[in-house]
Amino acid sequence: MAESFITAHRFFDNKNYPRGFSRHGDFTIKEAQLLERLGYAFNELDLGKREPATEEEKLFLDVCRGEREPVTEAEKVWSKYINRIRRPKRFHTLSGGKPQVDAVEDFNDSDD
Template sequence: MSTTNHSLESFQTSRKFYDDVNYPRGISRSGDYSLKEVSLLENHGVAFLALADGKRTPINDIETQFLKVCQGELSPTTAEEKTWVKYKNKTLTPKQFHTLFGRSKVEVDPEVETEPDDLED
């Protein structure tokens, strides 16, 4: 998962990537990603998104391979590809909500009459 010197010219953007919809407190505070993954997303996420959405054309073989990974033609091999796939999986998969109570509601038997307890004895 190392980046090569050739990849330094890839994924260049002029601004940081923020996802206020899925991570309103910031990607780094979510706990979903390692420090390296956060750095990749913040520094190159704008380029990742533009390539994945087709708003940017690949400038070299690395970006072409990234685009093929986004389209599902290849499996991710580089740190950039793995991080973007992880990001997409996290943002597209609904968060699971766990509760101590079951899903089914308690059924009330209509034949049994219930009266409020008398507070005064």
């Protein structure tokens, strides 16, 4: 049987993880290593740029399409990665943005 997720490319996501997967805190060292080693193949399969060559890759695609829950280590780490990069970013700011209007000032309780 052919080996799954064969790739000669390392996977990096400089947009979401500019310092690498292991330094960000979202992934364990083992998960980060798996993403770097096989993430390029995971991404190609997920985007439809590569056809699944093995049963494992076909099952992986079912997870990517939301047709089944992740079971293998590869499926779990890719699902975790996708959920992290697709979640809305929360940010906190001390200045800037729209001034907040005090609700009491806008409320007029007269019957004129």
